[in-house]
Amino acid sequence: MNIIQEPWFKAIKRPSRYIGGEINSIKKGNGKIDVSICLAFPDLYEIGMSHLGIKILYHILNGRSWIRAERVFCPAKDLGDALKERGIPLMSLESCTSVSKFDLVGFSIQHELCLTNVLYMLELSGIPLRSDERKDPFPLIIAGGPGCFNPEPFSPIFDAILIGDGERASVEICKVVRKFKKRRFKDRDALLIELSHIDGVYIPSFFEVEYDRESVRSIENRMGTKNFIEKAIIPDLNQYPLPESPIIPNTISVHERLSVEISRGCGRGCRFCQAGMIYRPVRERSPHTIISYAEEALKNTGYEELSLLSLSSGDYSCIRELLGVLMDRVSDKKVAISLPSLRVDSFDPEWLRQIKRVRKTGFTLAPEVGTERLRAIINKPIRDEEIIDISSRIFASGWNLIKLYFMIGLPHEKWEDIEGIYTLSSQVSRQKGGIFRRYAVNVSLSVFVPKAHTPFMWESQMYPDKAWKIIKMLKRSFHRPCIRLKFNPPEMSWLEGIISRGDRRLFAVILSAYRRGALFDSWSESFSKEIWDEALKEHGIDPEIYLRGRDRDELFPWEHLRCGVEKSYMFKEWERAKEGKITPDCRSKCSNCGVCDSKDIGPKIFKDIGVIELSPFKAKDKRSSTKRFILVYSKKGPSIFLSHLEFQNMMIRALRRAGINMEYSKGFHPMPKVSFLSALPVGIGSLHETMIIEIRDPDMEKESLKERINKALFEGVRILHIEELPSSKINFCVDQVVYSVKTKDRIFKYKNLKDFLSQREFHVIKWNGRRVDLKAQIKEIRWISENELVVTLKNIQGPKLNIQETLKKIFKLRDQDLHRCEILKIDEAVNLKTFA
Ligand code: SF4
Numbered sequence: 001m002n003i004i005q006e007p008w009f010k011a012i013k014r015p016s017r018y019i020g021g022e023i024n025s026i027k028k029g030n031g032k033i034d035v036s037i038c039l040a041f042p043d044l045y046e047i048g049m050s051h052l053g054i055k056i057l058y059h060i061l062n063g064r065s066w067i068r069a070e071r072v073f074c075p076a077k078d079l080g081d082a083l084k085e086r087g088i089p090l091m092s093l094e095s096c097t098s099v100s101k102f103d104l105v106g107f108s109i110q111h112e113l114c115l116t117n118v119l120y121m122l123e124l125s126g127i128p129l130r131s132d133e134r135k136d137p138f139p140l141i142i143a144g145g146p147g148c149f150n151p152e153p154f155s156p157i158f159d160a161i162l163i164g165d166g167e168r169a170s171v172e173i174c175k176v177v178r179k180f181k182k183r184r185f186k187d188r189d190a191l192l193i194e195l196s197h198i199d200g201v202y203i204p205s206f207f208e209v210e211y212d213r214e215s216v217r218s219i220e221n222r223m224g225t226k227n228f229i230e231k232a233i234i235p236d237l238n239q240y241p242l243p244e245s246p247i248i249p250n251t252i253s254v255h256e257r258l259s260v261e262i263s264r265g266c267g268r269g270c271r272f273c274q275a276g277m278i279y280r281p282v283r284e285r286s287p288h289t290i291i292s293y294a295e296e297a298l299k300n301t302g303y304e305e306l307s308l309l310s311l312s313s314g315d316y317s318c319i320r321e322l323l324g325v326l327m328d329r330v331s332d333k334k335v336a337i338s339l340p341s342l343r344v345d346s347f348d349p350e351w352l353r354q355i356k357r358v359r360k361t362g363f364t365l366a367p368e369v370g371t372e373r374l375r376a377i378i379n380k381p382i383r384d385e386e387i388i389d390i391s392s393r394i395f396a397s398g399w400n401l402i403k404l405y406f407m408i409g410l411p412h413e414k415w416e417d418i419e420g421i422y423t424l425s426s427q428v429s430r431q432k433g434g435i436f437r438r439y440a441v442n443v444s445l446s447v448f449v450p451k452a453h454t455p456f457m458w459e460s461q462m463y464p465d466k467a468w469k470i471i472k473m474l475k476r477s478f479h480r481p482c483i484r485l486k487f488n489p490p491e492m493s494w495l496e497g498i499i500s501r502g503d504r505r506l507f508a509v510i511l512s513a514y515r516r517g518a519l520f521d522s523w524s525e526s527f528s529k530e531i532w533d534e535a536l537k538e539h540g541i542d543p544e545i546y547l548r549g550r551d552r553d554e555l556f557p558w559e560h561l562r563c564g565v566e567k568s569y570m571f572k573e574w575e576r577a578k579e580g581k582i583t584p585d586c587r588s589k590c591s592n593c594g595v596c597d598s599k600d601i602g603p604k605i606f607k608d609i610g611v612i613e614l615s616p617f618k619a620k621d622k623r624s625s626t627k628r629f630i631l632v633y634s635k636k637g638p639s640i641f642l643s644h645l646e647f648q649n650m651m652i653r654a655l656r657r658a659g660i661n662m663e664y665s666k667g668f669h670p671m672p673k674v675s676f677l678s679a680l681p682v683g684i685g686s687l688h689e690t691m692i693i694e695i696r697d698p699d700m701e702k703e704s705l706k707e708r709i710n711k712a713l714f715e716g717v718r719i720l721h722i723e724e725l726p727s728s729k730i731n732f733c734v735d736q737v738v739y740s741v742k743t744k745d746r747i748f749k750y751k752n753l754k755d756f757l758s759q760r761e762f763h764v765i766k767w768n769g770r771r772v773d774l775k776a777q778i779k780e781i782r783w784i785s786e787n788e789l790v791v792t793l794k795n796i797q798g799p800k801l802n803i804q805e806t807l808k809k810i811f812k813l814r815d816q817d818l819h820r821c822e823i824l825k826i827d828e829a830v831n832l833k834t835f836a
Contacts, residue, residue: 008082008816016641020094022247034181037061038070038105039061039108040073043074043522045249071094072091072121080124089126104140104174107144109144131204137187144169163561164563177191189223208221216503228560237264245301248301250646250650256649257305271574274451287610294326303335307338312341317587319339344365360397365405367424368405369406370416373580374413405444406445408467410456426483429441440483452501452558455570464490464529497547509532513534626696629725630832632689635685641683652672658708659708660693660708672693674694677689685716686825687720688825702723737803740789756774761776791807
């Protein structure tokens with residue numbers, strides 16, 4: 001069953017999240033498949049599809065002929081309710097298979113606030129929520145991702161948890177499952193024992209934990225397998241290339257760009273940063289791999305921005321040369337490059353020159369705290385002067401906005417550190433000069449959360465009431481019109497803090513919060529602290545147990561899970577923090593944290609770009625003459641659920657993938673010269689849509705253009721006809737549109753039509769309060785039967801109703817009647833005037 005064919009689906013908001021069929025997605029039949037895995041992301045589609053990890057695993061797994069990997073995302077509440085109401089299970093995007101029918105379901109746990117969504121997805125799939133309630137070996141419910149380095153609070157959900165890099169371990173897990181399936185073993189424990197031998201795989205049910213009132217007394221392995229789980233690690237990322245044809249999301253996603261992971265791990269050793277510890281050591285991809293991958297993936301996606309991803313992009317050893325070569329090769333395709341995470345102390349003015357060759361992508365600087373004293377404590381020794389100097393260079397190079405990121409509640413924080421946030425932000429904003437009409441600085445603030453596997457894991461966390469006092473004080477200070485203060489609600493950090501250093505006793509609380517309605521906790525608009533307070537109270541748990549500072553010798557709930565960095569090293573770092581002592585970047589001097597071995601695990605860096613053999617670089621046709629074409633296309637199938645904006649994006653990317661050399665506008669953000677003549681409402685198909693494109697290719701013939709574009713289009717979209725337009729100035733508009741309306745129900749009463757036709761004027765009030773005379777808007781309504789009409793709408797000036805609203809008003813239809821109608825735009829009259 002495919003829910004998009006159901007009439008009720010037309011009432012779902014942002015339906016493009018659920019239609020699948022994206023460019024570069026992979027559909028495999030059941031033919032030679034031994035193992036099926038559903039990659040589950042516990043947040044909305046647009047968040048999950050911005051995440052690189054799921055795309056990497058999807059392509060690695062599907063790269064094996066015997067594995068079928070599909071995806072499922074957390075549905076928004078409206079779809080979840082609709083599925084529940086109709087008893088329809090949650091299904092994968094690729095083949096609409098129920099999630100419960102896969103051999104494996106692998107959840108990506110990115111943070112602590114997605115856990116109620118995991119429960120929601122399991123419940124919608126009809127899968128029992130606790131591992132010990134599931135008796136069959138399959139589906140095996142597993143988890144992975146950075147949130148799994150302390151999985152104890154949610155460990156009762158999962159049969160197995162992968163700690164560390166997923167590239168190799170995920171395939172190993174599938175191999176074990178294949179072996180068990182082939183031998184038709186039904187013994188669940190035997191399967192779990194076999195899985196536990198894979199590096200990084202943790203089987204929570206094998207471990208028994210005992211507690212004192214506040215802390216963990218003991219953690220024991222009852223099965224005699226490994227007592228300590230070391231993280232899985234890929235020593236050389238170059239052995240696992242990034243997907244050259246990553247899936248392009250249907251919706252406007254959070255990150256509308258091609259992400260290229262240039263390195264993993266960070267040697268800086270910031271003492272608050274969990275990612276900086278758990279991903280050690282630094283492993284860079286080779287410049288050659290990055291450049292050839294970027295070129296190929298841009299060709300296969302049509303993205304117009306390339307993001308060089310890393311915990312600190314500027315620390316990539318030969319970033320200057322890499323940026324130069326990349327810009328040389330992509331700039332005339334109007335592809336911009338962004339460096340999303342920059343350290344001030346690795347900043348290079350050359351980046352500004354390179355980046356602005358196409359488009360000025362944003363700059364975020366993270367001073368983290370307001371003073372140099374506190375920056376020494378957190379091991380991020382950046383001087384205020386450096387931050388101000390770099391800001392001034394960024395503004396001088398033409399950027400209008402800088403984002404600054406700060407935390408409050410760090411260990412040893414004083415009032416002067418809080419005041420420092422204001423002072424430093426003001427100094428940065430002053431670097432812009434001139435009259436401030438717009439924001440120059442966005443200050444983003446959040447409460448520090450001490451995380452497992454960091455030197456600050458022994459520290460206490462600030463409570464929301466104190467955080468609010470600080471935020472209010474800062475809000476009063478930030479009265480300068482050019483600085484905008486944004487902050488994460490401290491209550492959300494409070495919950496993150498409880499779970500991130502929590503233990504298994506919290507699972508009952510998570511379950512209870514879910515039963516009380518907690519969902520999408522990482523979205524401030526749906527987060528409710530009251531629900532979590534009640535859930536904690538119900539189980540007699542004082543949050544202070546988890547937010548308090550810890551004793552030196554206390555057993556942590558994650559004591560049996562190892563990220564490679566030794567606990568003794570983190571303790572030493574905690575001690576050094578108290579004295580404000582700096583530990584240098586381990587790429588220049590190893591501080592023996594314990595991650596590297598004498599064999600293959602160690603920093604992998606590329607000090608220079610070396611001799612790079614690349615495919616011959618074909619410069620774009622620089623001839624100034626352009627050609628203009630008018631294209632008529634149809635839009636049917638799943639594409640009818642794309643909004644106009646999503647459709648435009650999809651079309652422009654298709655033109656880029658087809659290698660069409662489009663003409664661009666000039667200015668700050670050059671845009672391709674593509675015009676869409678009308679906007680179709682979501683849920684309506686069309687046999688006649690029109691667009692005009694201008695291209696910089698005097699030799700391009702219309703038939704070749706049609707063929708190239710058609711090869712790159714989304715399912716259901718087809719170019720039907722192309723004509724070349726004269727190069728003179730043109731004006732165009734759509735004069736009228738013809739729709740065919742069919743339904744299985746007899747809902748179009750002739751009496752309603754007669755009433756309408758008999759009136760001279762027919763005024764209705766639109767949803768926005770504006771009055772429309774529907775008579776003026778309708779050219780013709782042909783009543784064929786009570787099930788079928790043909791309606792011609794005129795394109796009048798001023799407010800008007802779309803086809804659905806028009807039918808609703810004339811035939812007095814309910815929403816559910818409309819959802820049962822199949823509306824198809826069958827023609828449009830385009831008025832095109834050319835001027836000499
Ligand atoms: S062992 Fe040394 S080089 Fe390796 S990650 Fe730790 S500090 Fe860095």
